[in-house]
Amino acid sequence: MTKGPKGLAFVTYDRPQDALAAFGALNGKPFQGRLLHIIGAVNRNNSTATTDRAGTPKSLKEQRSEKRRAAAGKEFNWGMLYMNVSEGHIS
DSSP states (O other), X not given: OOOOOOOOOOOOOSSHHHHHHHHHHHTTOEETTEEOOOOOOOOXXXXXXXXXXXXXXXXXXXXXXXXXXXXXXXXXXXXXXOOOEETXXXX
């Protein structure tokens, strides 16, 4: 109702089985009047983010653009088909 921050927390566990137990016990349960939604996090320190030649991380837009360029020509693109009409004949 207040449109204020809802809160976010990161919790790490030494053992994976402890994390799974906490997930099973707390996911979907109410806490201080709110429903808990537990989502697994991604370790950004070991991410596979690509960098440019200067060593600075590339933006998500740049990474997606590179993936599109790499995939170009590997799939049949129906949008590239056209018909050449010359002198009333379709060729």
